[in-house]
Amino acid sequence: MDSMEARRNAIVELINENGTVSFSQIKNAFPNVSEMTLRTDLRQLDGTKQIVRIHGGAKSVQVIVGTDDYLSKRSVRNIPAKQKIAAKALSLLRPDTTIFVDSGSTTTMLAHQFPDQSNLIYTTGLTCATELANLSRPTVMIPGGKLNRYSQSVCGISAVKELARVNFSQTFLGVTSYSSNTGFTCGINDEAILKQTAIRQSEQIIVLIDSSKIGVRSTFCICGLPEVDIVVSDGNLPEIFLEECSKHHVTVL
Numbered sequence: 061m062d063s064m065e066a067r068r069n070a071i072v073e074l075i076n077e078n079g080t081v082s083f084s085q086i087k088n089a090f091p092n093v094s095e096m097t098l099r100t101d102l103r104q105l106d107g108t109k110q111i112v113r114i115h116g117g118a119k120s121v122q123v124i125v126g127t128d129d130y131l132s133k134r135s136v137r138n139i140p141a142k143q144k145i146a147a148k149a150l151s152l153l154r155p156d157t158t159i160f161v162d163s164g165s166t167t168t169m170l171a172h173q174f175p176d177q178s179n180l181i182y183t184t185g186l187t188c189a190t191e192l193a194n195l196s197r198p199t200v201m202i203p204g205g206k207l208n209r210y211s212q213s214v215c216g217i218s219a220v221k222e223l224a225r226v227n228f229s230q231t232f233l234g235v236t237s238y239s240s241n242t243g244f245t246c247g248i249n250d251e252a253i254l255k256q257t258a259i260r261q262s263e264q265i266i267v268l269i270d271s272s273k274i275g276v277r278s279t280f281c282i283c284g285l286p287e288v289d290i291v292v293s294d295g296n297l298p299e300i301f302l303e304e305c306s307k308h309h310v311t312v313l
Contacts, residue, residue, distance in 0.1 A: 067093065068101050072110050075120050082117040112210060141270040141294035146170040148292045148313045149232060149268060155179060157229035160258045161188050163213030163251075164234030166268045174198070182226060184219060184254060185234075186212045206250070215250040223257045231262035235269055237276035240304060243285065244269075245278035252280035264289045271296035285310055 067090065074089055075081050086098055106113040111120065146169040153159075155177045161167050163185030171183070171191035179198045183189050184205070192200045205219030233255060236246040244267060246252050259265055265288045274297060285308040291297075292313045305312050 064101075068105055068110075071098075071101055072105060075111050075118050078120075080114070080117065080119040085117070141272075141296075142166045142169045144294050145268050145270060145292050146173050149266065150175070152230070152266060152290065152292075152313075153177075153179075154229055158182070158226065160223070160226075160228045160231040160262060161185065161192075162232060162234040162255060162258070163188065163211055164268075166270065167232055167234045170232060170268065182223065182228070184214045186214070208248070208251070211251075213251070215248065215254050220254050220257050223254065223261060226261055228258065228262040230264045230266060231258045233258070233265060233267045233282070235267060235273065235282060236278045237273045238269060238301070239275055239277045240300075242277050242281055244282045244288075246280055246282055247278045249280045252282050255282045259283055259287060266290045266292060268292050270294045271298070274298055274301050 071086065071090070074086065078085075083098070083102075086102075087095065090098060102111065102113050102118055105111045106118070111118045142165060145166055149170050150173055153175070156179070158180040159182070161171060161181055161183040163183070165187075167183075167185055168187040168191060171185070171188040174192060174195065176195045176197050180201065181192060181198050182201045182203065183192065184203060186202070189200055189202050192198060203214055203219040203222040205214040205222075206216035207213075208215055233244075235244040235255075238244050246255070259282075265283075267288050267290070269291060271294055285304055288308075288310050290311045290313060291305060297312065302312060304310075
């Protein structure tokens with residue numbers, strides 16, 4: 061193994077061990093390597109999907125830190141739970157209405173099971189749009205915006221402005237995590253702002269979340285329980301979370 065390969069393997073190991081590291085941490089770990097070389101290493105490792113470059117550093121693709129985790133990795137986690145959540149969410153669908161379907165692996169499962177009925181559907185998830193393209197009756201809209209290649213979704217100011225012009229009957233929201241201190245959260249600020257816009261524009265807010273995401277904190281707040289109407293989960297939610305939902309009159313399915 062040459063020195064470059066060994067160094068890059070060591071960088072990946074450092075990032076995997078810590079989940080997220082700053083560029084200064086990487087520099088401190090490799091004091092004899094120039095900044096230019098380290099930045100080249102990070103670009104190469106990001107290009108080969110061994111790490112994920114973020115502003116000011118890098119993070120591991122082996123852990124879920126936010127909604128920009130690789131969708132291909134998330135889509136194979138907790139599949140039975142996601143199938144159960146999608147099946148429950150289907151019972152809530154209102155035909156002949158305008159709805160927002162968020163990006164994510166659970167909402168993609170919902171899109172996969174979506175009935176061929178009349179709806180105007182806005183979605184920021186490219187995988188959701190692909191699933192919905194198999195149907196003939198819904199009209200599917202994808203807001204313009206910035207592509208997140210890891211979560212295969214659209215976000216940014218252009219998408220936010222477009223959603224702000226639409227009134228939704230229902231929003232089916234995907235989230236990264238929930239804790240009582242932070243509420244529902246995700247890992248990218250642009251996506252948090254977009255989700256907040258969909259919430260403001262919707263009559264009914266439905267959060268799709270599997271039980272493994274409860275008690276976990278992510279960086280950016282989306283909303284709290286009082287802003288949610290229905291939580292759809294896999295039937296394994298902890299009692300303390302169910303009590304919080306009851307306190308705020310949130311229906312749990």
